[in-house]
Amino acid sequence: GAVVSQHPSRVICKSGTSVKIECRSLDFQATTMFWYRQFPKQSLMLMATSNEGSKATYEQGVEKDKFLINHASLTLSTLTVTSAHPEDSSFYICSASDWASPTYNEQFFGPGTRLTVL
Amino acid sequence: AQSVTQLGSHVSVSEGALVLLRCNYSSSVPPYLFWYVQYPNQGLQLLLKYTSAATLVKGINGFEAEFKKSETSFHLTKPSAHMSDAAEYFCAVRGGDFGNEKLTFGTGTRLTIIP
Numbered sequence: 001g002a003v004v005s006q007h008p009s010r011v012i013c014k015s016g017t018s019v020k021i022e023c024r025s026l027d028f029q030a031t032t033m034f035w036y037r038q039f040p041k042q043s044l045m046l047m048a049t050s051n052e053g054s055k056a057t058y059e060q061g062v063e064k065d066k067f068l069i070n071h072a073s074l075t076l077s078t079l080t081v082t083s084a085h086p087e088d089s090s091f092y093i094c095s096a097s098d099w100a101s102p103t104y105n106e107q108f109f110g111p112g113t114r115l116t117v118l
Numbered sequence: 119a120q121s122v123t124q125l126g127s128h129v130s131v132s133e134g135a136l137v138l139l140r141c142n143y144s145s146s147v148p149p150y151l152f153w154y155v156q157y158p159n160q161g162l163q164l165l166l167k168y169t170s171a172a173t174l175v176k177g178i179n180g181f182e183a184e185f186k187k188s189e190t191s192f193h194l195t196k197p198s199a200h201m202s203d204a205a206e207y208f209c210a211v212r213g214g215d216f217g218n219e220k221l222t223f224g225t226g227t228r229l230t231i232i233p
Binding site for chain 1: 150152154159160161162163164167169208212219220221222223224225226
């Protein structure tokens, strides 16, 4: 149980275009979802936290108009990178948790999406 | 506020030898602590977690960790390394109460296994 999927796993786009990444909880309801960014050989940096039906809470330094997060249902959150530029190239990982479950204190991670902006 | 320090960005051990990955934490509230493993181009897999129950926590793949409050440590160990243990390992901390669910990750330790 507690499986999180991401789609796509890899995307290449041209500079200036927008890219949408989906994060789905497959077998549980995700009351909270998290989006992380990981540069090569570095740790995960939290970008934003989203609760279903609410606006996302962004970490300091993360541009909310550039990284649009939508958490419209208990099983789906999307991250849209708008007007992507090469410096946005990174590995994006989502995670999900369910406050109503016995594993409320745990985040379940998706497999990640590799974004390359040319 | 909370933080995690992982000592040693790279650790190499021989196959069959003891694995010890170090993690020290700082937290203003009783912490929940986690160890995750990441293989190349993959997400994170939970190895084990401490949530204020037993201080010695056993996880998957033969790993275990001991919570030592006096030393603010949560080091990860495995008695005998296997080639498949080669990966990146992350220690993470979060506040233990509801509404404070953000995870703070350490910088990671790359474990290499020498045949």
